[in-house]
Amino acid sequence: MKLLHLDSSIMGNGSASRAISAAVVEHLRETNPILEVTYRDLAAEPIPHMTLDAFLALDKGEDVQQFLDADIVVIGAGFYNFSIPSQLKAWVDRIAVKDKTFAYGENGPVGLAVGKRVIVALARGNVYGEGSPYAGYEHAETLLRSIFGFVGADVEVIVAEGLGRGDEARRTAIDGALAQARRTSQSFVTAASL
Template identity: 65%
Template sequence: MNLLHLDSSIMGANSASRVLSAAIVERIVETHGAVNVTYRDLAREPLPHLSFDAFTALDTGNDVQQFLNTDIVVIGAGFYNFSVPTQLKAWIDHIVVRGKTFARGENGPIGLAQGKRVIVALARGNVYSEGSPYQAFEHAETLLRSVFTFIGVSDIQFVVAEGLGRSEEARRASIASALEAASKVSTNAATPAAPGA
């Protein structure tokens, strides 16, 4: 099983999403004897943002091929200005590629990346979950769900730590709760889609 582990937080050792993504990967590796893990730190080695020249060559890029060769993607994502880090958005722009991860069908787009699993460790300073007065400001989970659904990934899970900026006590409690959730994440790869699905 091939696992791609991406971190995108700019917070380094103070990053909650990095702690959570590492815990998720550790659980999967401990459960499965043969997991080939590829780690990429998108904050330390960022991809260039799209230019026209880069856009026209995406279908021959290494990033989309690496994604296509992966069974499980674990993403550590911070939450900046109501969305994902720009480093993670740049990676997304390199893997959403017509003819590779999606195609145009008679009735609209068709996702070509079925049979993959995506687990996102998301850390937010405030509370944006359902029922929060700030719920409408949450554009990280909604963006990631939209992108991966668009390219055919149906098995998407989020482990969220939020309210981290409210107090040190709130931060500790939220991270502890998220780590508990991470310890219960299913470690199986997604079931491959049936041909023509």
């Protein structure tokens, strides 16, 4: 079984999304010791933004093939200016590829990445969840759920939010997300063994 682990936060060791994505991968490794993990740091080694030449060669790209080869994709994503980091967006642009990860059928688009599991660890400074007065500003979780759902993957998002509201709020949010990361890993292993 192959796992692709991506981090995109520019915050380095202080990143909550990196801590949570690492916890997800660690728990998956504990329950499946033969898990083959490939790690990419999109902030340290950014992918160039999309160009026409890159767009015309997407079906031959290494990024889409790496995505297709993975059974599980774990993504650490910060929340900057109401969306995902541009480094992550550059990668996402390379995995939504016609006739590789989706196709057009008689009734519209059909995802081709069915059975793939995508787990997103998302860290937000403020509170943008359902019921929040800022919910309409949230374009990261919505974007990632839409893209990965469009290509047919099963998507789960682990959110740590309110991180900018003080040390106690930050610790509480990260602890809650880490607990959810453990549950996510366990539920995946249970489902995979059925």
